[in-house]
Amino acid sequence: MLFNSYEFMLLFLPIFLAAYLLIRTKIKDYKKKESLLNILMILGSLIFYSLFEIKNTVILCMSIFLNINVINCIRLKKNTKIWMIAGVAVNIAILFFFKYSVVYAGMFFPVAISFYTFNQISYIVDLYRGEIKEYDLMDYLIYILFFPKILQGPLMGFAAFNDGLKKAYKDDMDWEKLMRGLLLLSMGLFKKVILADTFAKAVEYGFSAIPNLGRMEAILTAVFYSFQLYFDFSGYCDIAASVCMMMGFELSLNFNSPYKAVDIGDFWDRWHITLTKFFTKYVYIPLGGSRKGQLRTYLNIFFIFLLSGIWHGNGSTFVVWGIMHGVLSIITRMLKRAKKSEENQIVAEGKKICGTFFTFVYVTAAWVFFRASSISDALLLFKRMFVGGIRPFYSTFADGFNLDEIWYVIKMTPLMKFSFAWDFCLWLFLIAGGVIIFLGKNAVMYSKECKINLGTTVLTAVLLVWSIISFSGVSTFLYMNF
Numbered sequence: 001m002l003f004n005s006y007e008f009m010l011l012f013l014p015i016f017l018a019a020y021l022l023i024r025t026k027i028k029d030y031k032k033k034e035s036l037l038n039i040l041m042i043l044g045s046l047i048f049y050s051l052f053e054i055k056n057t058v059i060l061c062m063s064i065f066l067n068i069n070v071i072n073c074i075r076l077k078k079n080t081k082i083w084m085i086a087g088v089a090v091n092i093a094i095l096f097f098f099k100y101s102v103v104y105a106g107m108f109f110p111v112a113i114s115f116y117t118f119n120q121i122s123y124i125v126d127l128y129r130g131e132i133k134e135y136d137l138m139d140y141l142i143y144i145l146f147f148p149k150i151l152q153g154p155l156m157g158f159a160a161f162n163d164g165l166k167k168a169y170k171d172d173m174d175w176e177k178l179m180r181g182l183l184l185l186s187m188g189l190f191k192k193v194i195l196a197d198t199f200a201k202a203v204e205y206g207f208s209a210i211p212n213l214g215r216m217e218a219i220l221t222a223v224f225y226s227f228q229l230y231f232d233f234s235g236y237c238d239i240a241a242s243v244c245m246m247m248g249f250e251l252s253l254n255f256n257s258p259y260k261a262v263d264i265g266d267f268w269d270r271w272h273i274t275l276t277k278f279f280t281k282y283v284y285i286p287l288g289g290s291r292k293g294q295l296r297t298y299l300n301i302f303f304i305f306l307l308s309g310i311w312h313g314n315g316s317t318f319v320v321w322g323i324m325h326g327v328l329s330i331i332t333r334m335l336k337r338a339k340k341s342e343e344n345q346i347v348a349e350g351k352k353i354c355g356t357f358f359t360f361v362y363v364t365a366a367w368v369f370f371r372a373s374s375i376s377d378a379l380l381l382f383k384r385m386f387v388g389g390i391r392p393f394y395s396t397f398a399d400g401f402n403l404d405e406i407w408y409v410i411k412m413t414p415l416m417k418f419s420f421a422w423d424f425c426l427w428l429f430l431i432a433g434g435v436i437i438f439l440g441k442n443a444v445m446y447s448k449e450c451k452i453n454l455g456t457t458v459l460t461a462v463l464l465v466w467s468i469i470s471f472s473g474v475s476t477f478l479y480m481n482f
Contacts (some may be wrong), residue, residue: 001048001049001051001052003151003188003189003192003236003239003240004189004192004193004239004467004471005471006468006471007051008048009189009468009471010468012044012047012048013243016040016044017243017246017247019040019044020037020040020247021173023036023037023040024037024169024173024248025173030169030170033169034166034169037169038138038139038142041142041145041146042138042141042142042145044147045142045145045146045147045150046145048147048150049111049112049145049147049150052111055108055110056110056111059098059110059113060110060113060116060145063091063094063113063116063117063120064120064141064144066090067087067091067120067123067124068137068140070083070084070086070087070090070124071087071123071124071127071135071140074087074124074127074128075127075135080128081128083128084124084125084127084128087120087121087124088121088124088125091117091120091121091124092117092121094113094117095113095114095117098110098113099314100314111151112150112151112152114311115149115150115151115152115153115155116144116145116150118155118278119143119144119155120144121282122155122157122158122278122281122282123140123143123144123158125282126157126158126159131157131158131159132158132159139158139162140158142162142165143158143161143162146161148240148241148243148244148251149240149251151236152233152236152237152240152254153237153254153272153274153275154237154240154251154252154253154254154273154274155252155274155275155277155278156251156252156274160252164249164250165249167249168247168248168249171248173248174248176452177245177246177248178245178246179452179457179460180245180447180448180450180452181242181243181244181245181246181247181447182242182246182460182464183242183447183450183452183456183459183460184238184239184241184242184245184443184444184447185238185239185242185243185246185460185464186459186460186461186462186463186464186467187235187238187443187446187447187463188235188236188237188238188239188240188241188242188443189235189239189463189464189467189468190235190463190466190467191231191232191234191235191238191436191443192231192232192235192236192239192467193235193467193470193471194403194466194467194470195227195231195235195429195432195433195436196227196228196229196230196231196232196235197232197470198400198401198403198429199224199225199227199228199231199429199433200228200232201400201401202220202221202224202397202398202400202401202426203221203224203225203228203371205394205396205397205400206218206220206221206224206225206381206397207221207225207371207372207373207377207381209394209396210377210380210381210384211380211384212394213381213384213388214384214388214389214390214391214393215384215385215386215387215388215389215390216388216390216393217384217388217393217394217397218381218382218384218385218388219385220397220426220430221381222364222365222367222368222381222385223364223430224430225364225367225368225371226259226360226363226364226367227433227437229367229370229371230255230258230259230437231433233255233272234254234255234443237251237254237255238443238444241253241444242447245447252273252274253273253442253444254272254273254274255270255271255272255273255442256269256270256273256442257270257437257440257441257442258270258271259356259359259360259363259437259438260356260437260438261356261359261360262351262352262355262356262359263332263355263359264325264328264329264332264359264362264363265329265332265333265336266359267359267363268325268329275308279304279307279308280304283303283304283307284300284301284304287300287303288300297333298330298333301326301329301330301333302323302326302327302329302330303326304326305322305323305325305326305329306319306322306323306326307322308322308325309321309322309323309325310322312370313370315373315374316374316375317369317370317372317373317374317375317378318369318370320369320375320378321366321367321369321370324362324365324366324369325366328362356438365382368381368382392423393423393426395422397426398422398423398425398426399422401425401426401428401429402422402425403425403470405466406425406428407425410424410425
């Protein structure tokens with residue numbers, strides 16, 4: 001079940017929240033309340049995930065069964081390192097089996113297998129290291145199955161996740177948090193359904209018709225994909241965070257205005273934050289991190305990004321994407337080691353703006369390889385940016401932005417007299433997306449800090465209604481099959 005579906009928004013979520021709030025507010029005995037809430041979490045999450053087809057649920061249950069046995073072997077305190085290594089190896093082998101069998105054997109790819117496999121790995125390693133003090137089957141199952149984060153993360157550690165959830169069980173119900181959660185839900189849906197899925201129409205056309213693109217269409221295809229991917233993934237994470245906020249529980253922040261980053265290191269401190277932390281804790285540091293000299297540090301950094309590229313996809317385009325980020329990360333780290341001279345405020349601000357512009361352009365160029373079906377297609381898109389010529393947009397490229405609810409308003413204005421009217425919505429979405437990305441507040445931060453008043457209530461209602469009535473035209477969630 002997708003968050004951006006009628007089933008979730010109008011049926012599953014209201015019923016789940018009603019049951020959750022009823023148990024939290026009406027049951028006074030904590031042990032009984034905890035037990036009932038745990039059962040609700042597990043049953044609700046299984047129902048949520050099972051609606052993606054039963055074969056996905058079979059693979060998930062097999063993975064859980066396998067890992068429970070590994071966990072029990074580690075708990076016996078005999079050959080714990082061997083069992084930890086074996087558990088991690090088997091999880092990775094299963095993940096890669098499905099990733100590559102999709103390409104070479106035509107098998108299906110289990111929904112969200114990467115995210116719940118990474119959670120399994122983190123639990124096994126943390127248990128081995130002694131970071132998990134006490135094993136409880138119900139707590140473990142909730143950690144793996146928890147429906148707000150199973151599809152897209154964030155990849156929270158077990159201790160932080162479990163402590164936060166238990167605290168929510170104990171605290172009194174905060175009705176203001178419920179309202180703030182609704183506001184965040186409306187913003188997340190708007191980012192996913194209205195912005196991401198609208199940009200997706202132009203992106204789909206652009207990458208399917210690269211040889212025919214004009215210069216501006218080629219440039220905007222790349223920019224629109226950057227926008228689409230951000231609004232899609234961060235919007236989905238905002239929805240997950242909003243559901244937890246309404247429950248009185250806080251998920252780890254996964255996106256923090258990443259396109260405001262001043263360099264590539266800053267970008268990865270803001271984009272898919274918990275994946276970066278996962279690779280740092282469970283791969284980079286065990287490889288030696290930055291403790292074994294500069295050359296080893298650079299090799300470790302390069303390996304992490306190469307691994308990230310391979311994880312994201314099977315093709316050579318993903319390898320190129322990983323290499324691009326790895327190379328720039330190493331160069332940036334080298335430059336930061338150089339002695340810094342004193343700068344006045346104007347020069348420093350200028351460098352910051354230039355750094356943000358360069359980082360966005362570079363990341364956007366890397367995303368082209370991430371999205372293109374082949375390296376040659378990616379290179380051809382870059383070529384069209386220089387030799388495509390200046391001409392009007394193809395109607396297919398621009399028409400996707402002419403949403404009925406906006407287009408009808410435009411047709412009633414004097415704008416229709418001008419030749420640019422047919423492209424007006426395209427530029428409107430580009431400007432709106434740019435303002436939100438480069439000037440706007442992070443949605444999670446805004447929902448926590450803003451004043452709850454008539455204005456935010458109207459904003460919540462408008463965005464919720466607009467997004468929900470637009471569900472019929474939405475795409476799937478991009479990161480669901482990673």
